Amino acid sequence: MIALLPGESRALFPRLMDEMYGLRLGAAHAHAGRPSGAVHRLAVVDYFDSLDPLYVLALDETECVAGALRVLPTAGVTMLNDAFAGAAPDGIRVESPLIWEASRLTLRAAGDFRATDVASDRTIGQLGVALNAIAEAAALTHVIGVFDRSMHRLLSQRGCAGETLARSMRIDGADMCAVLYEVGAAMNAPFKSLAGATAPPINLADLEKLRQTGCRS
Amino acid sequence: MYFEDVFDLIDRLTRADRIPIPNSFLSEFLRATGLANVAYLAFNVPTGLSDRPLLSAAHAASWRKSHVQARRVDLEPVVRAGFGGIMPIDWRLLDRDDPVVRKLLGEALELDLGADGVSIPLRGRSGEYGLFSVCCPEDASSLLSPRHDLIRRLMVMSAIFHVSVRDAFKGESHVDVRLSDRELACLRLKARGIDDHEIGIALGARATAVRFWLEAARARLHAASVDDAIEEACQTGLIRVGVERPRSAIESAPTDLSSVDRRER
Numbered sequence: 001m002i003a004l005l006p007g008e009s010r011a012l013f014p015r016l017m018d019e020m021y022g023l024r025l026g027a028a029h030a031h032a033g034r035p036s037g038a039v040h041r042l043a044v045v046d047y048f049d050s051l052d053p054l055y056v057l058a059l060d061e062t063e064c065v066a067g068a069l070r071v072l073p074t075a076g077v078t079m080l081n082d083a084f085a086g087a088a089p090d091g092i093r094v095e096s097p098l099i100w101e102a103s104r105l106t107l108r109a110a111g112d113f114r115a116t117d118v119a120s121d122r123t124i125g126q127l128g129v130a131l132n133a134i135a136e137a138a139a140l141t142h143v144i145g146v147f148d149r150s151m152h153r154l155l156s157q158r159g160c161a162g163e164t165l166a167r168s169m170r171i172d173g174a175d176m177c178a179v180l181y182e183v184g185a186a187m188n189a190p191f192k193s194l195a196g197a198t199a200p201p202i203n204l205a206d207l208e209k210l211r212q213t214g215c216r217s
Numbered sequence: 218m219y220f221e222d223v224f225d226l227i228d229r230l231t232r233a234d235r236i237p238i239p240n241s242f243l244s245e246f247l248r249a250t251g252l253a254n255v256a257y258l259a260f261n262v263p264t265g266l267s268d269r270p271l272l273s274a275a276h277a278a279s280w281r282k283s284h285v286q287a288r289r290v291d292l293e294p295v296v297r298a299g300f301g302g303i304m305p306i307d308w309r310l311l312d313r314d315d316p317v318v319r320k321l322l323g324e325a326l327e328l329d330l331g332a333d334g335v336s337i338p339l340r341g342r343s344g345e346y347g348l349f350s351v352c353c354p355e356d357a358s359s360l361l362s363p364r365h366d367l368i369r370r371l372m373v374m375s376a377i378f379h380v381s382v383r384d385a386f387k388g389e390s391h392v393d394v395r396l397s398d399r400e401l402a403c404l405r406l407k408a409r410g411i412d413d414h415e416i417g418i419a420l421g422a423r424a425t426a427v428r429f430w431l432e433a434a435r436a437r438l439h440a441a442s443v444d445d446a447i448e449e450a451c452q453t454g455l456i457r458v459g460v461e462r463p464r465s466a467i468e469s470a471p472t473d474l475s476s477v478d479r480r481e482r
Contacts, residue, residue, distance in 0.1 A: 008301025051340075052301050073303050075376055075436075076340025092397050095342065096436035097376035098369065099429070100303070138305055139369035142429050163425055182425040 001059040002130040007052035019065035023106040058126045067123035069105040079103045079146045084169040103146040125195025135183040142182055149175040160190045246374050252351050254330045259347030264386045300346050305368045306336040337375045349375035377439045400434035403427055408447045408458040
């Protein structure tokens with residue numbers, strides 16, 4: 001199941017937000033060796049979360065958050081343009097109303113996201129299908145993914161890594177990279193393959209209702 | 218500020234200061250689509266007027282949360298979703314059983330604006346938020362079809378309009394002409410009629426990336442289409458077509474991302 005949560009509605013859905021931040025904290029702990037704890041919670045809530053992004057959440061059968069990503073338009077303030085300075089592709093801002101940025105992709109998974117992790121595959125697939133549907137509904141041409149290196153490796157292993165725009169960007173000690181997806185069937189196919197039968201069909205009407213209510217599909 | 222009804226607000230607006238916006242896209246768009254009604258609202262637009270700061274005050278976070286949960290703070294749904302969201306809003310998909318939506322659409326009908334429309338949320342690099350809407354009577358809804366094409370045109374046009382407004386406030390030039398080498402190379406080769414796939418081969422990239430660079434260039438030049446961007450680039454001397462051989466354009470493309478133009482930074 002997919003839930004779309006507009007940033008401006010986050011206060012209405014504290015459980016979903018807490019679970020999403022919990023996934024980020026877990027990922028930071030697993031991959032960067034950062035200690036977990038309340039004081040480090042700030043590390044997983046960054047400035048870009050204050051800009052009313054659109055959160056895409058994958059929920060499991062018990063309606064708990066199994067994966068999440070964050071979407072922001074590149075016409076505004078984004079990680080790629082404003083957090084990485086000269087490391088951005090070609091060294092200049094990417095600003096277009098038809099290009100959005102997806103970042104903070106996180107999954108609920110044990111340890112090293114093994115290539116055979118079926119649950120992770122399903123979650124990645126659902127998130128990717130939903131992201132493509134959102135992008136089509138907004139008539140976008142491209143989505144830029146800003147992912148940490150471990151997540152990029154995970155996507156690459158599953159054939160969902162997109163085209164690399166910038167290989168090495170560092171923030172807070174984490175290696176990041178930027179990848180490019182062209183919205184449409186080519187983007188949808190590998191994610192749909194991963195999601196299998198669990199990828200719910202999403203249309204514009206569903207998205208609008210989801211966006212207005214913040215409820216799941 | 219708070220106004221009891223929309224007529225009071227309109228009365229105030231008619232007496233507001235006016236700043237000319239040097240932009241013909243809007244009128245051309247309206248002529249092309251047959252749409253008559255456009256609304257644009259933005260805040261946090263950088264004005265360069267340091268003597269008029271925007272003051273924002275808030276209660277403690279716990280109070281804000283309880284106020285939101287109790288719905289003590291609310292806006293009409295298009296404005297609320299538009300400013301807080303990023304997705305285009307198709308008015309047909311609004312919940313028309315919602316009393317607030319019914320009131321909003323009732324006002325639109327009362328003012329002869331129509332109850333079918335699309336709203337495009339806008340964001341800007343200075344942290345500004347905006348909302349750009351078009352609407353028409355429901356019996357003229359064919360003007361808003363097909364929706365996907367219309368939304369894409371509106372996304373492009375509203376962004377250009379917003380930049381024009383922002384630049385008008387700041388008194389800056391409309392077009393930022395700093396393009397990356399890859400964007401220039403793509404425009405140059407596209408101007409010669411070379412297709413995306415072949416441009417990709419020339420630049421060592423996929424057609425996906427070529428279309429990305431073309432779109433980035435289009436947006437940077439504030440052009441309505443890639444064709445318009447090529448024309449703009451030719452007119453402003455960013456690219457020269459007909460003087461150079463195609464191969465020179467290819468050779469000018471960098472193979473190492475670290476060597477490209479970083480002037481904007």
